[in-house]
Amino acid sequence: MHRFIPVCKAGLGHIRHHSTTSGLPSKTIKQLLDLANIGERVDAFGWIHSARSQSAVAFAEIVDGSTERGIQAVMLPEQAKHLTTGCCVHITGIIASSPAKGQSIELKVEQVKMLGEAPPNEYPLSKTKLSLEYLREHINFRSRTKTLNAVWRIRDAVTIAIQEAFKELQFLSINSPLITSNDCEGAGETFTVSSDSISADGVKTEFFRKPVYLTVSGQLHAELMASALSRVYVLGPTFRAEKSDTTRHLAEFWMLEAEASFLFDIPGLVDLVETVIKNVTRRVLSTVSDDIAFVRSQCKAAPIAELEALIDKPFTRITYTEAIKLLTAQPKASFKYPVSWGVPLQTEHEQWLARDMGGPVFVTDYPAKVKSFYMRVNDTDADSEAMTVACTDLLVPVVGELVGGSLREERLDVLISRMKACGVDEAALEWYIDLRRFGSAPHGGFGMGIERYLLWITGMSHVRDLIPVPRWYGHCQY
Numbered sequence: 001m002h003r004f005i006p007v008c009k010a011g012l013g014h015i016r017h018h019s020t021t022s023g024l025p026s027k028t029i030k031q032l033l034d035l036a037n038i039g040e041r042v043d044a045f046g047w048i049h050s051a052r053s054q055s056a057v058a059f060a061e062i063v064d065g066s067t068e069r070g071i072q073a074v075m076l077p078e079q080a081k082h083l084t085t086g087c088c089v090h091i092t093g094i095i096a097s098s099p100a101k102g103q104s105i106e107l108k109v110e111q112v113k114m115l116g117e118a119p120p121n122e123y124p125l126s127k128t129k130l131s132l133e134y135l136r137e138h139i140n141f142r143s144r145t146k147t148l149n150a151v152w153r154i155r156d157a158v159t160i161a162i163q164e165a166f167k168e169l170q171f172l173s174i175n176s177p178l179i180t181s182n183d184c185e186g187a188g189e190t191f192t193v194s195s196d197s198i199s200a201d202g203v204k205t206e207f208f209r210k211p212v213y214l215t216v217s218g219q220l221h222a223e224l225m226a227s228a229l230s231r232v233y234v235l236g237p238t239f240r241a242e243k244s245d246t247t248r249h250l251a252e253f254w255m256l257e258a259e260a261s262f263l264f265d266i267p268g269l270v271d272l273v274e275t276v277i278k279n280v281t282r283r284v285l286s287t288v289s290d291d292i293a294f295v296r297s298q299c300k301a302a303p304i305a306e307l308e309a310l311i312d313k314p315f316t317r318i319t320y321t322e323a324i325k326l327l328t329a330q331p332k333a334s335f336k337y338p339v340s341w342g343v344p345l346q347t348e349h350e351q352w353l354a355r356d357m358g359g360p361v362f363v364t365d366y367p368a369k370v371k372s373f374y375m376r377v378n379d380t381d382a383d384s385e386a387m388t389v390a391c392t393d394l395l396v397p398v399v400g401e402l403v404g405g406s407l408r409e410e411r412l413d414v415l416i417s418r419m420k421a422c423g424v425d426e427a428a429l430e431w432y433i434d435l436r437r438f439g440s441a442p443h444g445g446f447g448m449g450i451e452r453y454l455l456w457i458t459g460m461s462h463v464r465d466l467i468p469v470p471r472w473y474g475h476c477q478y
Contacts, residue, residue, distance in 0.1 A: 028066035033105055037095040044071060044091045044107060045115075047144060050128065051083040058083075062091065062107075065149050068294050072098065075109035085126050086118030086144065132465050139469060139478055147298050150291040151466060154284065154458060157291075158450065161283035162235060162256055165276055171231040171258065176218030178237065181210060182428055189241045190216055191251075214239035218257050219447060220374075220432055223408060226259035226443055227435050233258040235450075243473045247462045248347070250451065252471040259445035263407060266390045269444045270317060270362050273394060273403055277360075277448075278311045281457065292457060301459020315394070316361040320345075323353055323363050342385065344370045350393070350400035360402075364392045373422040376407035376444075377414055384421070392446075399456045405446025412436040 026043040046064035053059075058080035061070040073091055083089065090113040098106035120126045124138045125145065135142035142148050163173065179193055190213040197205045218234040225232045234257045242249055258276070263269050285292065285308060293304045318326075327339040327349055337346040345353075345363070353361055368377060368387040375389035382388070391406035409415040415436055419426055426433065454466040464470040469478050 029062065029064045029069075029071050030066035032071055032095065032107070033067065033069060035104060038097055038105065040095050041110075042093065042095055042107070044073070044089075044093070046070075046089065048083050048085055048087050048089060048118075049146070050085060051080055053077045053080055062089065063144075063146070063149070065143075065152075068146055068150050068153075068291055069103075071105065071107050072100070072103060073107045073109050075112065079109060079112045082114060082117075083112070084118055084120045084123070085128075086123045086141075087114060088116035088118075089113065090115055132462065136464055136470075143468065147295060148465070150288075150295050151454070151458060151460070152468065153291050154288050154295065155450070155454060155466070157284045157288040158280065158453065158457075159235065161280045161287075162233075164283060165279040166233050166258070168279070169231065169272075169275070171233050171260070172225075172229050174222065174225050174229070174232045174234055176215065176221040176234045176236065176257075178215050178239075179208075179212050180215045180221075181208070181212050182220065182432075190214065191239050191241050216240055217255065217447065219259070219445065220429075222257050222259040222445065223374075223432070223443065224435065226261050226445070227439065227441065230261045231259075245473055247464075248452075248455075250463055250467065250470055250472055251476075253463070253467065254450040255447055256450060256453075257445065257447040259408075259443060261441045261443040263444035264442050266364050266392060266407065269390075269405055269407060269446065270364070270392055273362075273392070273405055273446050274315050277394070277403070281307070281311050284457065296459040299459050299461060307457060310359045310397075313359065315359065316357040317364065318353075318357075318361060319364050320366045320388070323349075326353065326356065342367050342369065345393075347400045350395045351398065354395045354397045354400070360394060360396045362392050362394055365389070366391055366393075368418075371406070373418040373424050374406070374408050374415070376409045377418065380414055390444075396456050398459075399452055402452055402456060403446050403448045405444065407442070407444040410436060410440045410442050412440065 026045055029044065029046055032042055032044060044062055046062040049061040049063045049070050051058065051060040056077070058075050058077045060073045060075070060080055060083050062073055063070040073093065091107065091109055092111040093107045093109040096106055096108050098104055100106070125141050130145065135145065135148070143152060166173070193212045193214060195207040197207050199205045215238055217238055218236060222232055222234050236254065237252055238255045239252050241251065260272065263272070289304060296302070296304055321341065323345070324339060324341050335348055337348065339349060353363065365378060365388045368389045369384070371389050371391055375391045378388045378390055389406060393401050394403035396402045409418060412433070415433065416426065451463040451466045454460065455463060458466070460466060464472065
């Protein structure tokens with residue numbers, strides 16, 4: 001029997017009702033630029049990108065990051081006298097058709113409220129034209145520029161496109177640990193994680209009772225999950241303690257890593273990579289093509305039509321051996337680094353191959369001695385010097401390597417043999433070896449650096465301009 005508990009009228013004032021609004025104060029600038037708003041009184045919030053006054057009228061462009069275009073506010077000169085580049089404002093006015101060329105809407109200002117001043121003699125972004133090098137010295141403000149604004153919208157679109165593309169392929173999104181006890185790549189370029197734990201006798205102790213590191217890759221843990229879920233992907237940060245100060249290196253960056261059970265051969269893996277890259281790129285182009293075109297124009301990159309053309313044709317496929325033949329056929333002076341079979345390809349070689357092939361090219365079947373222990377051996381009877389592994393790198397114009405992937409070694413005896421040959425500590429990866437002992441399945445996967453991908457589609461030249469707060473050797477200011 002249910003009891004009815006009466007509520008006294010005095011208590012009704014404490015009852016919470018669900019809100020029917022988002023709680024946000026206004027429409028974004030992108031929403032305000034819709035022609036359907038003409039005639040409406042609106043509130044616009046944002047930052048002043050530029051302001052100028054004439055004798056009888058003043059103009060200010062307000063931006064809020066929602067779109068590359070700002071909204072032009074038209075007001076009396078006295079209303080604009082305190083408006084400077086970078087200040088934060090709340091402007092109330094009427095949306096009207098604009099007679100100005102290149103814009104369809106403007107905001108007829110009724111009231112201006114200053115939310116945050118930006119003194120022009122102190123504000124680092126007071127000038128309208130600033131180099132990317134200068135902006136890297138002011139990372140806390142650089143996102144207010146139109147170029148970096150556009151880059152972050154593109155990055156957002158890439159994240160969403162990746163999620164949609166993998167959902168369509170029936171992959172599950174998983175999370176891999178950021179703290180790990182192994183170095184998947186075996187390069188030794190790891191950040192050690194420690195704590196301030198001290199024992200009762202004053203001796204510093206290991207929190208995990210053994211050395212642990214920031215992850216350099218989520219691959220091994222993705223393999224663990226794929227052994228139960230079949231198709232998984234990870235999108236998250238990775239860390240490399242490389243003492244490199246180049247346009248291509250970061251100490252902290254984001255990786256897409258995918259693993260799929262029941263991949264039996266390299267053509268199948270290459271098909272998967274090509275499908276994902278094309279599907280993601282098409283989705284991004286369909287949502288932020290204006291931003292991509294704007295960024296490419298700002299950094300003098302090829303028109304966006306060139307990128308569209310590249311993903312509309314099949315990607316070329318060659319073996320490592322065929323690539324070496326093409327490279328060695330060139331004059332020796334063509335490259336800084338010598339080319340020979342059994343030596344890793346350098347960036348200049350990768351860029352030349354993508355350029356010579358006229359677009360993205362898959363290079364497969366590299367020598368085992370230059371690749372990681374987990375890659376599946378093609379011919380176990382081959383001499384160690386001639387042994388190749390079932391792997392692939394996707395090379396793209398200008399950038400070079402974009403994607404690296406392989407079939408994973410699912411045979412227990414071969415995996416252990418490769419670990420010994422590569423000097424990998426078997427005891428530290430006993431859990432990984434166990435995946436081959438119990439229900440081992442043919443599988444494979446690939447990884448792609450998000451910043452590398454953004455280099456390719458935006459035409460930007462430096463990875464530090466493609467992550468909001470970059471960390472690199474000797475620099476962790478923010």
